[in-house]
Amino acid sequence: MIHRLHEDTPQQPIGSGWGHDTEAAEVLDGVDLAGCDAIVTGGYSGLGLETVRALADAGARVVVPARRPAHARTVLAEAGLGSVEVRAMDLGDQQSVKAFARGYVDSGRSLDILVNNAAIMACPETRVGPGWEAQFATNHLGHFTLTNGLWPALADGGARVVSLSSTGHKRSGIHFDDPQFTHGYDKWEAYGQAKTANSLFAVELDRLGRDHGVRAFAVNPGGIMTGLQRHLAREEMVAAGWMDESGTLRQGFKTPKQGAATSVWAATSAELDGKGGVYCEDCDIARPTDPESPLARFVGVDAHAVDSESARKLWELSAKLTRVNALG
Incomplete structure (x- = not known):
């Protein structure tokens, strides 16, 4: 079936041939990204670093926005990625984000790939900007x-935008009545809301952007132990079944190179030409969650995270809060 730009893409696998253990470099083996421009948020640690490495090794010019630019440059240089451009930006500071975007646009460059990778997870209650809950505000x-x-x-570039979600979306939909958790904070509910928001954002961005050649995808990278877990004590991760008492990860966790593969696949694969607005996992489009499956907590996408009406409602709320809406 040929998917023209105006058609919705089915939330069903396409048989990519890749899988859980695929690494980012495998996805890009033989792919030439010379002349392509990419931005990867959080591109100097964990998944982001491996995403940057794969894109840069394939020839892309990569920019990494960073809250701590000097630290980011040091990390990237130590990783053999000293040619990657680093520019200042703090996702939790709206003025900082606007300044970075304005500077990039004013440079006259187009943009082929945007990977919205950076995130915080399960942090203590924190408020940023005008009192926004930090996970929703940042992620x-x-x-x-x-x-x-x-x-x-x-x-201008007919770009692809990749929005990093996770199985965390299964914990919560959007709290439209209280998105900032002003009436009681739960760190996992807040994280779940943020990850659902990341998926819904891709749904609505794809709807609004497809006539301009811009397609968007939500990605679940899988379970990976990175700096994302910095707010969690080992005891909590053991209780969650992520690791045993000795710190050995449970079967099914991915390496950062494996975790970056789905982001890279969504950003570059020719198999996705003319497609978008779907949630991906293990380098393929994910199936809707089977509620009867024993793996329902870990596999597939829940309906609330790809619901078109919720996606439009979230876009409207986000535009109102940020006073930004380039596609409105």
Whole structure:
């Protein structure tokens, strides 16, 4: 079946041939990204670093926005990626995000790939900006403003936008009545809301952007032990079944190179030409969650995370909060 730009893409696997253990470099083996421009948030640690490595090794020019630019440059240089450009940006600071986007657009460059990778997880209650809950503000609203600010460059390049979600989306839909958790904070509910927001953002961005050649995908990278877990004590991770008492990870966890593979696949694969607005995992489009499956907590996408009406409602809320809406 040929998917024209105006058609919705089915939330069903396409048989990519890749899988759980595929690494990012495998996805890009033989792919030439010379002349392509990419931005990867959080591109100097964990999944982001491996995403940057894979894209840069394939020839892409990569920019990494960083809250601590000097630290990012040091990490990238030590990783053999000293040619990657680093520019200052704090996702939790809307003015910082707008300044980065404005600077990029003003440079006259187009943008072929935007990977909204950076995130915080299960942090103690923290407020940023005008009192926004930090996980929603950083993981979603920061990337919402960034993508809208970069819109002229994205549309010029007919870009792909990859939004990092996770199985955390299964913990919570959007709390439209209280998205900032002003009436009681739960760190996992807040994380779940943010990850659902990342998926819904891709759904609505794809709907709004497809006529401009911009396609968007939500990605579940899988379970990977990175700096994302910095707010969690080992005891909590043991209780969750992520590791045993000795710190050995449970079967099914991925390496960072494996975790970056789905992001890279969504950003570059020719198999996805003319497609978008779907949630991907293990280098393929994911199936809808089977609630009867014993793996329902870990596999597939829940309906609330790809619901088109919720996606439009979230976009409207985000535009109101940030006062940014390049596609409105």
